[in-house]
Amino acid sequence: MVMQRSRQQGNVIIMVALSMAVLIGVVGLAIDTGVTYMVKDKLNAATDAASLAAARAVSQGADQATQTANAKAAAGRFFAANFPPNYMGSTGKMDDPSVVFNSGKVTITVTAQASMPVSFLKLLGVSPLKPGVVSQTVRKDLDMVVVLDTSGSLSGSGANVITSATTFLKQFNADQDRVGLLHFSYGAVIDDPIRPTARGFDRDSMINHIKNYSFSGSTASPEGLYWARQQLNSVPTANLNRSNLRVIIFFSDGAPNSFGAYLNWKTASDCKTAGTIATDDDGSGTPAGLYYLDRVSDTLGGKCTPSETYDYALGRYQTLPDKVSSLPDWYNAHNPSTNPNDPTLREYAVVTSSPRVVTNTITYANVNRASRNLVEAMARKSQDEGIYVFTLGLGASLKAGTGYDNEKGEDVLKCMANSTDAPARCFNAAKPVGLYCYAATTSDLTPCFSKLASAIMRISK
Numbered sequence: 001m002v003m004q005r006s007r008q009q010g011n012v013i014i015m016v017a018l019s020m021a022v023l024i025g026v027v028g029l030a031i032d033t034g035v036t037y038m039v040k041d042k043l044n045a046a047t048d049a050a051s052l053a054a055a056r057a058v059s060q061g062a063d064q065a066t067q068t069a070n071a072k073a074a075a076g077r078f079f080a081a082n083f084p085p086n087y088m089g090s091t092g093k094m095d096d097p098s099v100v101f102n103s104g105k106v107t108i109t110v111t112a113q114a115s116m117p118v119s120f121l122k123l124l125g126v127s128p129l130k131p132g133v134v135s136q137t138v139r140k141d142l143d144m145v146v147v148l149d150t151s152g153s154l155s156g157s158g159a160n161v162i163t164s165a166t167t168f169l170k171q172f173n174a175d176q177d178r179v180g181l182l183h184f185s186y187g188a189v190i191d192d193p194i195r196p197t198a199r200g201f202d203r204d205s206m207i208n209h210i211k212n213y214s215f216s217g218s219t220a221s222p223e224g225l226y227w228a229r230q231q232l233n234s235v236p237t238a239n240l241n242r243s244n245l246r247v248i249i250f251f252s253d254g255a256p257n258s259f260g261a262y263l264n265w266k267t268a269s270d271c272k273t274a275g276t277i278a279t280d281d282d283g284s285g286t287p288a289g290l291y292y293l294d295r296v297s298d299t300l301g302g303k304c305t306p307s308e309t310y311d312y313a314l315g316r317y318q319t320l321p322d323k324v325s326s327l328p329d330w331y332n333a334h335n336p337s338t339n340p341n342d343p344t345l346r347e348y349a350v351v352t353s354s355p356r357v358v359t360n361t362i363t364y365a366n367v368n369r370a371s372r373n374l375v376e377a378m379a380r381k382s383q384d385e386g387i388y389v390f391t392l393g394l395g396a397s398l399k400a401g402t403g404y405d406n407e408k409g410e411d412v413l414k415c416m417a418n419s420t421d422a423p424a425r426c427f428n429a430a431k432p433v434g435l436y437c438y439a440a441t442t443s444d445l446t447p448c449f450s451k452l453a454s455a456i457m458r459i460s461k
Contacts, residue, residue: 039090039114040131046082046092047110047135053078054097054108055139055457059173067106067173068099075110083112090116106139137457142172143235143243144456145180145194145228148210149252150296152185155215157253157394160442165251166207168449174203178243180231181206184224185217186258186276186291186298194231197241217297218278221256222348222374225416226334229382246387247456248379250416253394255402255409256371257281260293260333261350262340263362264326271304274333274340277320279368281402286319287367293333326360327351327367331374348377355425356405365404372403372412376426379416383431388459390452391417394439410438 057074061067075097083092091114098109113132148165150158172179179201180194191209192202228248235242258278265271275290288307290300299305306318314322331348332340352358355376356369379389391413398410415426417434435455437448 035088035116036131039088039116040133042083042087043092043112043114043131043133044135046079047094047112047133049082050075050079050094050097050112051108051110051135051137052454052457054099054110055106055137056171056453058099058106058108058139059171059177062175064101071099071106071108072097075108079110079112083114087114088116090114105141107136108139109134109136111135139457140245140459141199141243142177142179142245142247142456143194143232144172144177144247144249145182145231146206147224147228147248147250148181148183148213149219149221149224149254150183150185150213150215150217151219151252151254152216152297153219153397154253154394157442158213158215160445161215161251161394162210162213164442164445164449165210167446168249168453169203169206171450171453173200175200177201178235179206180228181209182224182227182231183213183296184220184227185215185296186220186223186278186289187260187293187295188220188223188227189294189296190227190231194235196234196236214296217291218258218276218280219252219254219256220258220260220276220278220371221250221252221412222259222331222371222378223276223293223333225250225375225378225382226331229378229385229387232382232387233385245456245459246385248382248387248389249392249452250389250413251392251394252409252413254281254397255407255412256375257368257403258289258291259331259350259367259371259374261328262332262335262337263290263320263324264328264360266323266325270323271300271302272337273300273304274335274337275300275304276333277327277362277367279364279371279403281397283364283402283404283406285364286321287362287364289320321362324362327358327362327370329360347381348374350374368404372407376412376415379418380426380428380431383418383428383434386432388432388456389417389434390455391419391434391436392439392445392448392452393436394442394445396440398438410436 054071054075058067058071060070079094094112100107111134181192182190260276262274277289292298306323311318329351330346358370393413414422414436417436419436439445439448
């Protein structure tokens, strides 16, 4: 009996020892695996940041050798900034980045490893773990138009807008990327047309134009977006001139409230010129205008701008509804003056039942709603053609309801971008999905522009 009990006790000790070894192994595996995953996630974030930084930096330099050196230097800086020394007891190391130029695109590959000691598993003879990751960014030739709002509400933020926009332009390759620039208020001004055949853009010219912007007038967003799409489509598809990646960058601090049109005048001879008809943002009032389509803030004058004429019979200045019978059925601001309502040129409906009801009558509701309908329709048409729309909004006013429907301006910007956080009525996953970035204050502008630049770098087909 004593011998049997001793044997049983010995078996229990062996079983406990084996169980402890298994338990230590399981605990060690859980701890070390968890730490490994954390280190690997950090490595992934660091190499992603490094590859995107390299993709931006590769735009700098007049030759491939300089561009490669700039890309590798940027990758090193961003990897070091995003993977701190001794993170979770590990030692991270980034390999020499690969920068490959091939037929109008640059492929940047960043690999990295981390050597990290094991804890409990070391007792079982397990060697140090060495997780590794790979991040790749394809930087393609780009056709892009930058559209900047210069309306009066931005007058206090103008200096920051100018600085942030010029910084944004420096992230693109002036020799390879094809870029156009325009700004808008009542009308739209094309500062630097996109090059229809040659690649590259004149960055110095664009920066000079931006530095000379003045901020006044209303928010005729449809005029800016109309010309952005026209500029991109001016690049012919023949001989592979047009880039695969086509992007509109659209910046504004408010919702659309104006658009251009040939109006239907009660006396046809009063005005034969297209101009911008405008509302404000407070939800009521009489539409005003007309303003030049190709200037920031100038009225057409004469009979085309009735509010400048005092009517003694009425005892007041005239209004557009006094002189204009109706809005056009279709957006016609840039149609030939000889036949502005040419049915073959109809792309964007003014009079419509969706998404906002608009009739022909010259009222605040119709003009304000049509402005928002048009800019969303123009963005959808661009996306139908494979164009990505990225929008950037500035200021708290975008979060507040404005206009006839008390609708938030940022919802319009999200619809324009077809961003994943856009209202359900306008999001379409089958179309190019863009990005909306909100800058709460002017200090957020540069980070937002940088976010859009990074998003452009990530797009690959």
